[in-house]
Amino acid sequence: MKTTFLIVKKKTIITVLLCAIAICTFCGAYFPIKASATPKAVHTIVIDAGHGGKDGGAVGKKTQVTESWLNLQYTMTLKNVAEQFGYRVVLTREDMNGLYSPLATNKKRSEMEKREKIIKKANPDVVVSVHMNSFPSSAAHGSQVYYASGNQAGQMLADSVSGSLHKNIKNAKLTSKVGDFYVLNCTQSPAILVECGFLSNPEEEMLLQEQEYMQKFCYHLFCGILSFFSFE
Ligand SMILES: [Zn+2]
Known part of the structure; x- marks a missing residue:
């Protein structure tokens, strides 16, 4: 028992x-x-190549390079850098076609609304609009970063990118500026518009087209984004 x-x-x-x-x-x-651990967050970045289609933007006097083409080259370079760091990249345009509807009477308005739609759908952590500058005086030079008035995170991002560019790129402006641009005003996400340099300055027109410079510029632009997230 x-x-x-x-x-x-x-x-x-x-x-x-x-x-x-x-x-x-x-x-x-x-x-x-x-x-074990919480999964790693993937950041989404919208890269917006300014202009396109009939709107070529600024034109370099020496080489006749168009801003819309150069914006696209910088956009693609920045995309590669961002993807290497594991970012999800959404582009507003991937070719030389304009974003406006062919039937639109106001093509600029139609184009900006399309950019807004893409940005909203992407629900991004950060928006970077890429442009090249132009000024009547050929002496004007250097990159400049803009943010929308009242977008505090946008200002922090702009300052971070300005700082990184200023440290590593000749003539890059250290101080960010408020800019009244549709692409910045249409989103609550931290958004910046980067004027990479002046096509109206003959020296910069040539420099901006150099592959090595393009790589270096986009790398340091992206480092500014990374340091913005590290302080978030
Ligand atoms: Zn532009």
């Missing part, structure tokens, strides 16, 4: 132990994220 009882007790203990092991194994196999 006593022996039978002991055997039954032993069996019960073994069964309970086996059940416990099975439950632990199941939890470990099916809920590994909860047990």
